[in-house]
Amino acid sequence: MTITQLYYVLAVAENQNFTKAAEKCFVTQPTLSMQIQKLEDQLDVQIFDRSKKPIELTDVGKKIVTQARNIVNESYRIQDIVDQQKGFIGGEFKLGIIPTIMPTLLPMFLKAFIKKHPKVKLKIEELTTEEIIARIKDGHLDAAIAATPLEDDTIRERVLYFEPFVSYIPEGHRLHNNKKIDASDLDINDMLLLEDGHCFRDGVINLCKAFKDHSDDNFQLESGSIETLIKLSNEGLGMTLLPYLHTLEVHDKEKKNLHYFNEPAPAREVSIIYHKSELKMQIIEALQDVISGIIRGAIAFQNVQIISPLPR
Amino acid sequence: MTITQLYYVLAVAENQNFTKAAEKCFVTQPTLSMQIQKLEDQLDVQIFDRSKKPIELTDVGKKIVTQARNIVNESYRIQDIVDQQKGFIGGEFKLGIIPTIMPTLLPMFLKAFIKKHPKVKLKIEELTTEEIIARIKDGHLDAAIAATPLEDDTIRERVLYFEPFVSYIPEGHRLHNNKKIDASDLDINDMLLLEDGHCFRDGVINLCKAFKDHSDDNFQLESGSIETLIKLSNEGLGMTLLPYLHTLEVHDKEKKNLHYFNEPAPAREVSIIYHKSELKMQIIEALQDVISGIIRGAIAFQNVQIISPLPR
């Protein structure tokens, strides 16, 4: 049994197709077929059920794949140990970021990080929290930036900053003339929300429901981006909530629509998250350092109340 | 990087010698040298310091060895998964047993186990608790039978039975005419003990000290076997304590010297112990089943007080 064989098994299991898996592994299809057959012969057990189309794992196959993933990941750690010893910070690093953090935070730290750690090849992907968790678990992401706490045992979190919620209240809205807003003022029925799948949406819902519960959750207006929410709000379709960093990009003439919360302001906790196996920890810490350093200048709220990003 | 290379590294680390390690791996010495060099080249780091005699691990080398052991052990689990799926109970199984359990328990269950599971190749070794713990951790033992609790996070315990302590008190001893003995009657100064390293010795010391503490622990008479303790005791050199199963082998004419304790009798807890990784769990459970079944007929004490086997 070799690590390569296990890696091939993982590729076939993921792609449910020998030919595609072979491409991913940069070998020809017969190579994969033969190596997997060899492993199956040695173990004297079928890992894949080739009669099904697309190909499926057998029951034992599923267990073997879980263990194979474990072994392959642990094998990466050997290089990791060496890198750590040498203080080497480099190599490919796959980072996920949720959509409501991506456009504001990424431009703030990316240049600085690349400059400080030029050997790291960052591959950044915008993904929902759900996708991020799945990909951290299966090893397709090395780390991610998301709202926390996630309450997941296999995932570790390191808080980067607290980002308060800010109300965006257009003229003519019942709350427009309030200087400061209180969470208890909120009503989910005139709140513009992001589409399903955004954890910021869930945060807003949790915040609103903390004071008033509404059984008929038929939200009418939803959007995929915060930019659009602001525009919809300007049209008089309701108020909305923004994460603090987004308020820095609001047009000057719209600034008057921003209403801050009474302290402790509701806020989301933004963390860098990673698998508990702590692979590539040097790079994770390097990211944390750079982001924390930059954020200290831009955002420094302490007296906040964390709102859970999880759907209830 | 291959599992074989990691296995070679482990062998050299253990034997501190390429030639011996090669023999253990059933390959020639150049094979080991070259494969390990190849791995070192690939990682671009020295794993072994060859200038020292005998050979030593470098600092990174130590970390790599820990991880390599992890990977190699996890690779064994794949075969384990297959065996489990097939309900196959067989293969080599290395079992350790402490000296004070070996001679009484082994004859009771060995035949029955071999008959029930003929495909298992049991390799049984008599070892002290300390040696057992080390060998379970480094994978040289699959399981062991020892007195518990051991208070070790990496080791799991499954209790097989409770074995009471029985006093052996020769004629002429101050306690010889007591029908039943109480723990508070014991005095470590006229107690014959096993040599250092036996956990039963530590159990006896813990029991005696529970009532009287003696700062001057200069035991005079010690022996390596319980048989010898009985003979010494017959010579009038003091009393001693026996594990219950040993009393079944005392000569009839010496039976009068056996004095049982008042309930709850002090006892040791005897367990089958294994690494938390739970490798070869089918065989461990098979052993547990056979031993528990046999012991149920021979020993069934419940109202006992467990004495720790750990040195204080």
Next chain:
DNA sequence: AATTTCAATAAGTTTTATTGATGATTTTTA
């Protein structure tokens, strides 16, 4: 029925692991 898809097989090539012989050093022994 013809075409496409996809894994298995066959044959040949390249790469890799292993061996046996040997050499260079160091350690042990006489």
Next chain:
DNA sequence: TAAAAATCATCAATAAAACTTATTGAAATT
């Protein structure tokens, strides 16, 4: 201190393996 033994590295040769290209066979699709 010199000889012997032990020990690891190196080299060339070989056996084993992994991999490739070409092809086949079986389903699935058109």
